Amino acid sequence: AQKVTQAQTEISVVEKEDVTLDCVYETRDTTYYLFWYKQPPSGELVFLIRRNSFDEQNEISGRYSWNFQKSTSSFNFTITASQVVDSAVYFCVTGGATNKLIFGTGTLLAVQP
Amino acid sequence: SQTIHQWPATLVQPVGSPLSLECTVEGTSNPNLYWYRQAAGRGLQLLFYSVGIGQISSEVPQNLSASRPQDRQFILSSKKLLLSDSGFYLCAWDILQGDTQYFGPGTRLTVL
Numbered sequence: 001a002q003k004v005t006q007a008q009t010e011i012s013v014v015e016k017e018d019v020t021l022d023c024v025y026e027t028r029d030t031t032y033y034l035f036w037y038k039q040p041p042s043g044e045l046v047f048l049i050r051r052n053s054f055d056e057q058n059e060i061s062g063r064y065s066w067n068f069q070k071s072t073s074s075f076n077f078t079i080t081a082s083q084v085v086d087s088a089v090y091f092c093v094t095g096g097a098t099n100k101l102i103f104g105t106g107t108l109l110a111v112q113p
Numbered sequence: 114s115q116t117i118h119q120w121p122a123t124l125v126q127p128v129g130s131p132l133s134l135e136c137t138v139e140g141t142s143n144p145n146l147y148w149y150r151q152a153a154g155r156g157l158q159l160l161f162y163s164v165g166i167g168q169i170s171s172e173v174p175q176n177l178s179a180s181r182p183q184d185r186q187f188i189l190s191s192k193k194l195l196l197s198d199s200g201f202y203l204c205a206w207d208i209l210q211g212d213t214q215y216f217g218p219g220t221r222l223t224v225l
Contacts, residue, residue: 033211043201045216052211089155099145099162099210100172106155 002027004092004104012110013082021077021090021107029053029096034068034075039089039106051075082111115140119204119217126224132177132191134220136204139185144206146187147214148179151201163187199224 003026013019025034036048049059051068059066063080079086092104116139126132138144148160159172161179169179176195180188187204201221205214 031211035213037216043219043221045203045205047213047215050213091157095211097210099147099164099207100159101214103157108155 002094002096002102004094004102006092006104006107008107010108014112015084016081018080019082023075023092025073025094027094027096032094032096035093036077037091084111084113087111117206117215117217119220121220123221126194128196128224129193132194134189134202136187136217137185138206144208147205148189149203194224196224
């Protein structure tokens with residue numbers, strides 16, 4: 001069965017600090033997909049990134065970067081120089097051989113000014 | 114570009130009353146459509162998904178039902194609401210399995 005573990009329930013940082021959100025996934029699918037979504041206080045889920053299981057290349061997008069390591073089944077997300085607008089709940093998600101997405105329980109990030 | 118709409122944005126309903134939430138997608142054809150519920154505590158639970166008109170798969174046995182009367186329309190219903198139906202309901206779409214799912218703005222339902 002698929003499972004996503006986000007061990008950090010809440011993280012609080014001061015603006016401009018770097019912060020890493022951890023994600024560990026479990027799957028039996030040989031081909032699978034990993035995602036990160038952001039949920040600001042408004043509630044809408046905002047897509048951030050999608051990775052395929054066969055592409056372990058790390059990715060950087062502005063202040064955001066993702067570290068995908070199949071050997072440890074991890075897909076960690078780092079925000080560099082955090083800003084107050086980064087405050088949100090962040091979900092790590094996996095999908096595979098079916099239409100179903102499996103969500104982690106989310107990490108609440110609070111960035112203090 | 115594609116957009117997804119949900120309404121109403123918020124809803125307060127008494128226990129035992131009926132429910133109808135609507136989701137529509139614009140700018141694409143033959144999408145897969147999904148209903149999720151997010152209860153307090155943040156976890157998202159897949160309720161229903163549909164790969165075509167009239168085709169509904171239910172993930173969790175419950176007090177709710179879903180219908181897809183048109184290609185880009187997905188409706189979540191209940192004949193009699195329970196207190197436990199309170200939550201944040203999100204609709205999502207994608208085209209192919211494994212694609213990114215894009216979510217609507219959600220409906221916040223409170224059952225009193």
